[in-house]
Amino acid sequence: MSNIAKAEDVVVSYRTTKGSLRALDGADLAVRAGETLAVVGESGSGKSTLGMSFGRVLPGEAKHEAGRIEVDGTDVFAIDAETLRGLRRDKLGFVFQNPMTALDPTMRVGRQVARAMPGRASDAEITALLKRAELSDPARVMRAYPHELSGGMAQRVVIAIAIARGPQLLIADEPTASLDASIREKVMATLARLRDETGASLLVLSHDLRLMARHAGRVAVMYGGRVVEIGASAEVLQRPAHPYTRALLAAASGSERPGERLEPIPGTPPTLAGRCEACAFAPRCAYAQDRCRAQRPEPREVAGRQVTCHFAEDVLADAPISTEAPR
Numbered sequence: 001m002s003n004i005a006k007a008e009d010v011v012v013s014y015r016t017t018k019g020s021l022r023a024l025d026g027a028d029l030a031v032r033a034g035e036t037l038a039v040v041g042e043s044g045s046g047k048s049t050l051g052m053s054f055g056r057v058l059p060g061e062a063k064h065e066a067g068r069i070e071v072d073g074t075d076v077f078a079i080d081a082e083t084l085r086g087l088r089r090d091k092l093g094f095v096f097q098n099p100m101t102a103l104d105p106t107m108r109v110g111r112q113v114a115r116a117m118p119g120r121a122s123d124a125e126i127t128a129l130l131k132r133a134e135l136s137d138p139a140r141v142m143r144a145y146p147h148e149l150s151g152g153m154a155q156r157v158v159i160a161i162a163i164a165r166g167p168q169l170l171i172a173d174e175p176t177a178s179l180d181a182s183i184r185e186k187v188m189a190t191l192a193r194l195r196d197e198t199g200a201s202l203l204v205l206s207h208d209l210r211l212m213a214r215h216a217g218r219v220a221v222m223y224g225g226r227v228v229e230i231g232a233s234a235e236v237l238q239r240p241a242h243p244y245t246r247a248l249l250a251a252a253s254g255s256e257r258p259g260e261r262l263e264p265i266p267g268t269p270p271t272l273a274g275r276c277e278a279c280a281f282a283p284r285c286a287y288a289q290d291r292c293r294a295q296r297p298e299p300r301e302v303a304g305r306q307v308t309c310h311f312a313e314d315v316l317a318d319a320p321i322s323t324e325a326p327r
């Protein structure tokens with residue numbers, strides 16, 4: 001299966017007042033053509049940094065230290081500003097958590113949508129695009145200012161803008177987190193439908209394991225700036241091979257309400273100043289042994305997925321997750 005985009009051993013750090021903070025510590029991720037791939041993990045695990053790296057839309061304090069990102073064969077960290085602009089415009093579409101910050105409050109929706117479309121879009125073309133994003137009254141929405149729309153409608157406008165030029169890769173960072181719980185499922189379903197319809201790939205970054213389980217074919221679990229497990233959603237979420245995935249699922253199963261933030265796992269995630277020479281999860285891990293504190297696990301193939309854990313076989317052999325707390 002061909003990949004539309006991939007990250008290889010990517011290292012990104014942020015300059016902070018307390019020194020350099022390593023947000024990605026050798027992240028690997030391949031996005032297949034036409035798939036929906038979810039990236040999950042606790043706050044701070046590096047999801048947004050990885051998502052932004054695909055379009056090199058990182059803030060000024062971020063520094064790409066090492067590794068490669070390719071989108072449709074183009075090395076995004078090697079190209080000049082103009083090529084990068086073209087790549088973002090023609091091949092990528094972004095949807096962020098808060099639609100109101102993505103839209104210009106002073107400009108009618110129709111004009112903003114038209115500017116994202118190729119050529120000079122007619123009103124009929126604008127309303128047709130809004131309709132594809134499942135806005136029920138596109139003619140009215142076209143004339144409205146962003147503040148006149150509900151959060152869900154505004155996010156649908158952002159989605160329309162993101163697909164305006166038929167991107168090959170849609171990157172959605174917590175696309176439903178700012179919305180009312182009642183419409184999260186619907187907006188996610190719209191994104192999934194558009195992905196299907198356009199043949200684009202959808203990379204969706206989220207805390208919401210249940211929502212992702214329903215919509216993503218594959219799931220990547222991030223911890224400490226690395227992808228620690230990636231595979232088919234059904235397999236990873238039913239029979240995890242990484243202790244962190246297992247802990248996430250056990251924590252999530254304690255709550256019955258969809259869309260909620262994950263319950264915390266005991267202990268705190270790492271903040272890295274440099275390369276982690278051990279397993280970053282070892283201090284919180286029920287399976288950890290001396291080797292985990294001494295040797296960085298490299299990705300390896302276990303039970304049809306990629307896992308960075310020395311003891312993945314032991315994790316797999318354990319009983320499926322029930323509703324009890326992590327061991």
Ligand SMILES: Nc1ncnc2c1ncn2[C@@H]1O[C@H](COP(=O)(O)OP(=O)(O)OP(=O)(O)O)[C@@H](O)[C@H]1O
Nearest residue numbers: 014016023042043044045046047048049050059061
């Ligand atoms: N602009 C920034 N300046 C300094 N540090 C940052 C910046 N953005 C992110 N970080 C740090 O980088 C690490 C990774 O952050 P990132 O936002 O990528 O994680 P995330 O998984 O998307 O988290 P969340 O679920 O909270 O959105 C965190 O430790 C975070 O505090």
Ligand code: NI
Nearest residue numbers: 047048049173
């Ligand atoms: Ni984030």
